[in-house]
Amino acid sequence: MLDVAITQELADLRPPASPFRLSRPERERLVQRSFHALYRWYTDRSQRTRNWNPDTSFDWRAYRRTHSPTVLQVLEGFYAVEQYAPDYTYELIRLVRQGYGRSQFVLRWGSEEEKHADLWRNTLLHSGQRTPEWIEAYTEELRARAWLLNWDEPIRNILYTVIQERATQLNYLNLAALARGEGKAGFEADHDLELARMAQTIAVDEAAHFAFFLAGAQLFLYYFPEETCEALLDVLKLFQMPAADLVPNYEAFTAALHDADLFGRRKYARDVVRVAIDALGVESLAALEAGVHERRNVPQEDGTLRSTQANFGVRFDVIESSLDGIFRRIGAFEHRVGLADVAPTRFERVVW
Numbered sequence: 001m002l003d004v005a006i007t008q009e010l011a012d013l014r015p016p017a018s019p020f021r022l023s024r025p026e027r028e029r030l031v032q033r034s035f036h037a038l039y040r041w042y043t044d045r046s047q048r049t050r051n052w053n054p055d056t057s058f059d060w061r062a063y064r065r066t067h068s069p070t071v072l073q074v075l076e077g078f079y080a081v082e083q084y085a086p087d088y089t090y091e092l093i094r095l096v097r098q099g100y101g102r103s104q105f106v107l108r109w110g111s112e113e114e115k116h117a118d119l120w121r122n123t124l125l126h127s128g129q130r131t132p133e134w135i136e137a138y139t140e141e142l143r144a145r146a147w148l149l150n151w152d153e154p155i156r157n158i159l160y161t162v163i164q165e166r167a168t169q170l171n172y173l174n175l176a177a178l179a180r181g182e183g184k185a186g187f188e189a190d191h192d193l194e195l196a197r198m199a200q201t202i203a204v205d206e207a208a209h210f211a212f213f214l215a216g217a218q219l220f221l222y223y224f225p226e227e228t229c230e231a232l233l234d235v236l237k238l239f240q241m242p243a244a245d246l247v248p249n250y251e252a253f254t255a256a257l258h259d260a261d262l263f264g265r266r267k268y269a270r271d272v273v274r275v276a277i278d279a280l281g282v283e284s285l286a287a288l289e290a291g292v293h294e295r296r297n298v299p300q301e302d303g304t305l306r307s308t309q310a311n312f313g314v315r316f317d318v319i320e321s322s323l324d325g326i327f328r329r330i331g332a333f334e335h336r337v338g339l340a341d342v343a344p345t346r347f348e349r350v351v352w
């Protein structure tokens with residue numbers, strides 16, 4: 001206990017260094033250590049507040065059997081995309097397996113995503129409009145091809161997931177609103193409080209996923225600004241929803257989302273990209289692009305190029321204050337459960 005206190009005190013006295021002065025292994029250690037702490041904090045919350053079951057947490061006999069073909073198409077698409085959860089999990093673990101916290105987290109995340117597939121599958125099964133045989137055949141068709149990573153690189157994948165989780169959350173929140181009777185007119189057959197509760201339940205999970213991956217992306221931006229800014233630009237330019245190229249009737253799905261006013265290009269730009277880049281401290285896409293392209297590269301002693309420009313079109317004070325809040329929550333958790341006595345997690349600040 002005493003040793004831990006002294007170590008912490010000494011660490012507090014040390015002035016923060018620029019990320020460019022910290023060695024790469026040191027920065028990697030800081031990111032991995034933070035992921036592990038975040039994963040523990042996340043798991044506690046997940047188990048205490050979001051421990052639902054796709055069969056037993058809803059009243060399936062109260063779920064309506066009158067849903068419109070448009071909403072059925074939407075439910076089918078949600079199921080199709082979520083049922084690749086084993087592929088998503090497998091691929092991501094393969095990529096991040098060396099980091100303890102990050103790979104453990106992927107298992108936890110995958111266990112939540114598989115429930116989403118189960119719940120959407122149940123909405124088809126109980127709808128009275130898709131037979132069990134049809135669902136089996138459709139699933140077989142979907143499983144014929146595996147989902148593969150868009151990028152074989154951790155930073156791009158985490159940034160992609162930030163955008164994807166937010167987009168998914170928005171889709172489900174908008175379906176919940178439609179089912180509560182607060183969406184587009186003409187969908188009275190879809191007003192269904194049980195469906196609203198289901199969509200809302202999954203949306204809460206997606207919000208937690210978004211928050212976790214966002215914190216991870218902020219860690220990368222904070223400690224690895226150059227490559228993270230470049231990666232962010234790539235991801236924003238090339239983004240498409242997961243499995244869009246695998247689901248056979250994907251166009252009918254996106255058309256249904258549009259018809260029911262659940263998702264579309266404007267919502268994507270305003271409610272997904274804007275929200276994500278604000279949280280990442282990006283002032284504008286143009287500033288990010290300029291920061292990436294115009295930064296001055298100078299040769300280092302080891303022959304590699306390194307930027308000397310600390311402004312990447314990103315507000316690091318925004319990221320730092322967000323990380324500050326996250327580490328404070330982690331600190332309170334570690335204090336509550338006694339981890340603070342044996343292995344407290346600190347926010348290692350850097351100077352910009």
Ligand SMILES: [Fe+2]
Binds near residue numbers: 113168
């Ligand atoms: Fe999901």
Ligand SMILES: [Fe+2]
Binds near residue numbers: 205
């Ligand atoms: Fe998710």
